[in-house]
Amino acid sequence: MPLLKLPGDVLTRPERTLLPPGSLERPWHWLRSKLHRPAAIRRLGLRSQLPGIHRHAARLASLDVQVLAEERDGLRLALARQGVTPRLARHAFALVREVSRRELGMAHHDVQLLGGLAMLGGRIAEMHTGEGKTLTATLPAATAALAGIPVHVITVNDYLAARDAELMTPVYRALGLSVAAVVHEMPPHERRAAYAADVVYCTNKELVFDYLRDTQLLGRHRHPLQAHAARLVGELQDERLLLRGLHFAIVDEADSVMLDEARTPLILSGPAGKDALDIALLDQALALAAEFEEDTHFVRESGQIHLTERGRERLTERAQALGGGGWVGRSRREWLVQQALVARHHFQRDHHYLVRDGKVQIIDEHTGRVMADRSWEKGLQQMIERLEGCEPSDPNVTLARLTYQRFFRRYHHLSGMTGTAREVRGELWRTYRLRVVAIPPHRPSKRQHWPTISLARQADKWQWIATRVQEIAGQGRAVLVTTVNLADSEALSQRLAEAGIEHAMLNARQDAEEADTVARAGRRGAVTVATSMAGRGTDISLEEEVKRAGGLHVIVAGHHDASRVDRQIAGRCARQGDPGSVELVVCEEEALLDELTEWQRRMGQLPTRLKRAQRRREARHARERARLLEADWREDEQLGFSGKSE
Numbered sequence: 001m002p003l004l005k006l007p008g009d010v011l012t013r014p015e016r017t018l019l020p021p022g023s024l025e026r027p028w029h030w031l032r033s034k035l036h037r038p039a040a041i042r043r044l045g046l047r048s049q050l051p052g053i054h055r056h057a058a059r060l061a062s063l064d065v066q067v068l069a070e071e072r073d074g075l076r077l078a079l080a081r082q083g084v085t086p087r088l089a090r091h092a093f094a095l096v097r098e099v100s101r102r103e104l105g106m107a108h109h110d111v112q113l114l115g116g117l118a119m120l121g122g123r124i125a126e127m128h129t130g131e132g133k134t135l136t137a138t139l140p141a142a143t144a145a146l147a148g149i150p151v152h153v154i155t156v157n158d159y160l161a162a163r164d165a166e167l168m169t170p171v172y173r174a175l176g177l178s179v180a181a182v183v184h185e186m187p188p189h190e191r192r193a194a195y196a197a198d199v200v201y202c203t204n205k206e207l208v209f210d211y212l213r214d215t216q217l218l219g220r221h222r223h224p225l226q227a228h229a230a231r232l233v234g235e236l237q238d239e240r241l242l243l244r245g246l247h248f249a250i251v252d253e254a255d256s257v258m259l260d261e262a263r264t265p266l267i268l269s270g271p272a273g274k275d276a277l278d279i280a281l282l283d284q285a286l287a288l289a290a291e292f293e294e295d296t297h298f299v300r301e302s303g304q305i306h307l308t309e310r311g312r313e314r315l316t317e318r319a320q321a322l323g324g325g326g327w328v329g330r331s332r333r334e335w336l337v338q339q340a341l342v343a344r345h346h347f348q349r350d351h352h353y354l355v356r357d358g359k360v361q362i363i364d365e366h367t368g369r370v371m372a373d374r375s376w377e378k379g380l381q382q383m384i385e386r387l388e389g390c391e392p393s394d395p396n397v398t399l400a401r402l403t404y405q406r407f408f409r410r411y412h413h414l415s416g417m418t419g420t421a422r423e424v425r426g427e428l429w430r431t432y433r434l435r436v437v438a439i440p441p442h443r444p445s446k447r448q449h450w451p452t453i454s455l456a457r458q459a460d461k462w463q464w465i466a467t468r469v470q471e472i473a474g475q476g477r478a479v480l481v482t483t484v485n486l487a488d489s490e491a492l493s494q495r496l497a498e499a500g501i502e503h504a505m506l507n508a509r510q511d512a513e514e515a516d517t518v519a520r521a522g523r524r525g526a527v528t529v530a531t532s533m534a535g536r537g538t539d540i541s542l543e544e545e546v547k548r549a550g551g552l553h554v555i556v557a558g559h560h561d562a563s564r565v566d567r568q569i570a571g572r573c574a575r576q577g578d579p580g581s582v583e584l585v586v587c588e589e590e591a592l593l594d595e596l597t598e599w600q601r602r603m604g605q606l607p608t609r610l611k612r613a614q615r616r617r618e619a620r621h622a623r624e625r626a627r628l629l630e631a632d633w634r635e636d637e638q639l640g641f642s643g644k645s646e
């Protein structure tokens with residue numbers, strides 16, 4: 001029985017049809033997810049595959065280029081005929097390992113082979129940060145691609161998609177496979193060409209938007225069978241579609257892509273024309289919101305803003321004075337003012353967005369990167385633009401929307417890898433039916449966790465960090481400091497500049513030089529200040545003398561939304577057996593403290609309280625995702641009768 005096989009009827013089955021669990025099954029799934037434990041390598045029998053791979057690899061190592069190419073062609077034929085059977089998978093892994101050794105000078109370690117096998121079996125490989133997931137992904141990706149299965153390697157940002165595709169190209173090329181990266185700036189014809197490659201590296205956002213564009217194009221032929229029928233009568237030309245279907249996905253940073261980003265659905269929008277938005281009305285709403293006082297007219301709860309009874313009364317009075325227009329209907333006017341309050345009080349410049357070239361550009365809260373060409377919906381974008389004195393952009397209308405939960409479950413074969421999956425394994429199983437396999441590290445980690453420092457004020461924090469940075473960099477080590485947002489990274493940068501400490505910056509405003517900044521960050525005495533942009537995937541290679549002096553020191557200047565992000569940042573140091581250390585610096589004024597009640601503020605030590613606040617925030621985000629998933633399932637059940645999807 002093959003592990004993977006290209007469906008014979010690939011034209012009619014480019015994606016999996018969703019079968020949501022029935023309402024009686026759901027409590028059972030919930031219970032199973034609570035009891036879920038990471039699958040043991042031993043129980044899955046993964047280790048027993050290693051001797052076979054090594055036997056093949058030893059034989060391949062002695063072959064010359066010509067014979068190796070013949071071997072590859074023979075294997076490709078067998079994989080295409082039989083699918084990826086365990087025997088052929090061992091053979092393919094050995095071939096990929098040998099090719100990587102020749103082309104990149106890196107032969108996959110045993111733990112990478114185990115990670116690759118876990119993914120080939122449709123699981124999530126939890127591999128420690130810095131263990132070499134980029135190289136690991138080549139094993140299942142190339143094996144599936146050799147069998148003729150289109151592969152998507154999905155990651156969190158364009159920088160990583162382009163970097164990983166480029167780094168791994170020699171391996172794929174030597175295996176006779178084509179590889180491409182899809183990045184934001186690409187026009188449709190280049191995207192289409194890229195998706196035609198055997199292995200495609202792309203981000204979750206680009207992929208889902210392209211999928212939505214395709215569903216728009218398919219229109220009433222959205223169901224695979226309808227599309228096939230339309231093709232036969234010439235009503236549908238595949239040349240205009242971008243994707244080749246959803247066959248095999250390897251999701252890098254799986255917890256970030258499949259959970260953190262899954263709180264909000266992706267919305268494909270199109271221009272609505274200037275008239276669709278009444279700018280005067282937005283201005284009135286903003287002016288009204290400026291009169292409203294917190295706790296009297298509105299309250300903030302769990303990241304949302306609600307009008308109080310007094311706020312509603314005030315709005316009714318003011319609406320009568322304004323008269324007519326958008327102010328007549330009660331729910332409409334309340335919604336308008338609520339949006340204006342969100343624009344005024346919730347979204348902060350240099351935290352949630354930045355202003356560049358006269359435009360308001362959203363910063364992705366998970367990756368710390370600018371999301372070019374993305375905008376908030378329903379007038380919120382234009383309200384923020386008015387507040388920032390920018391020219392209001394053209395409004396958009398929603399064309400299609402899709403949740404990540406729904407999208408990823410459409411893949412015939414779904415797998416992933418990450419350094420941080422353990423704490424969300426239940427949710428990964430509940431949502432995607434994906435099991436987590438914990439892979440041991442190649443070498444024991446030498447990372448030292450220094451005690452947490454807690455200070456009273458932000459200013460004390462920056463001062464303390466400046467002193468610490470000077471001390472550690474002076475020892476010939478390299479230092480990376482991460483802050484929770486762009487504004488904080490700039491405040492710290494200013495403090496360092498005042499102290500005469502030379503440093504590089506990596507944040508949403510200084511993103512053009514990313515590869516160079518990362519390349520310099522491991523030099524002797526280098527100091528780098530970054531936001532969570534440096535949190536995932538950033539691989540800082542250290543100079544030999546830096547390793548001898550103690551490696552990279554990471555200072556985490558404040559907790560992030562999820563403890564997984566903190567762990568990812570800590571994972572920038574002590575990679576691949578190098579030495580390294582990490583410490584956390586927190587202070588009373590931190591944003592997460594907003595989450596604490598007065599009673600909690602008075603209780604316990606600051607770090608413990610902050611940790612609790614972080615856990616509450618994580619739980620809230622998990623609840624939001626669960627609600628979205630539940631809504632998705634309900635929608636599926638209702639649509640089931642009319643046979644539609646999406």
Ligand SMILES: Nc1ncnc2c1ncn2[C@@H]1O[C@H](COP(=O)(O)OP(=O)(O)OP(=O)(O)O)[C@@H](O)[C@H]1O
Nearest residue numbers: 106107108109129130131132133134135419537539
């Ligand atoms: N088998 C190998 N032999 C030698 N070096 C390796 C091997 N595998 C990976 N590396 C090196 O290890 C470093 C870390 O790799 P990579 O960035 O892919 O790790 P990662 O697991 O993706 O880390 P993160 O969790 O931070 O994303 C890279 O510099 C890579 O070249």
